Amino acid sequence: MECNLKLEHVGLISDLMQGKDLTKKLHDLMFSSSSSTTSYETKLVLLDKILVSYDKALTKLKWEANMEEEETKITVSKMVDSPCSFTNESPRGEVFDQEIKHKKVSKKRKTMDSWTKQMKVCSGTVLDGSLGDGYNWRKYGQKDILGAKFPRGYYRCTHRHAQGCLATKQVQKSDEESTYEITYKGIHTCIQASHAKKPFPSKSKICMEENKHHNHQKNKAQEEKIEQPHETTFNFGSEVEVKIDLETKEDIFPSFFFPSPSIGSETMIENHFTETFSPAFLSPSTSESNIFCLSPCNFGSSGLGLSVQTSESDITDIVSATTSVNNSPIANLDDLDLFFDNMDFDTDFPINSPEYFTL
DNA sequence: GGTATTTGACCATG
């Protein structure tokens, strides 16, 4: 089995590398001196090839994901003990249990066929939602869910109308107090100005001082609104539970892009590709610790039953490589190279993690 | 007055 998967990986990596090369070619074409002479059709063809190669990779991943679903559960539980799992320590020094589960594919409705990612955030303190995932959400509904103690909140991207962004999320407060389950659906196609510019507050500031301050500033009415999770659920420094649903949409092409070395890399990623990454990858990036918690986990969650051995130092390398902020709105493929260079394709490239390729 | 939230109604799905 392992051999088979390794073979699959070779194919995957090949496809991805091809995609990368083609992207670079396209980049060169677009920004080289001969750019103006290159026909539009040529660029389109190139673009099409890129899409095809990534599509191939995604198809393989989907297949693997289905085949390995059971194994994934096992592996995921292993991950909890791995050095790549989430940081155990919460900002307040509390230790939370960590678990990664796979959401059972709902047979109920499939209107939004895109990837679904759930994050369970145990938060003892209150954080402003905008600080949390960097996206602006607007609540459009609330529903009592059978068997759930608390109602589920439905949020859509604020820029839905302005920019046609179809990203939505559902926030469900679990029975356990202060624990929320956030399900992201769809991908952000919007440009969130505040998102990119938002500084990364320090861990202590966010989790200890600011929260306290924040809480004190809340008036009573707002405190009662603590169940309005968009305002309260993004203390990723605490427990973060990520559930990945591989239920896929055929062409959510961009969402699989290297979401995760996202420590401070959101700017880079956004600049380089699209705004369409999983918010859970990019966005919970309001706290250094939070980001750092997430990223290693992304590396560690070997969704396809393979062990991933991304060392902390590796992650740090990636982080440092990707933290450099590129203010140019134009893709800088050097950074992409950096990212790729930091990936160990031959061994344990984390692409086998469903978190990387939620489709 | 503009924007966000609340909430009951409606719709789609199994």
Add this chain to the structure above:
DNA sequence: CATGGTCAAATACC
């Protein structure tokens, strides 16, 4: 028919 997801009018807030 039960349930979950979305719509949209009413309401609240700034």
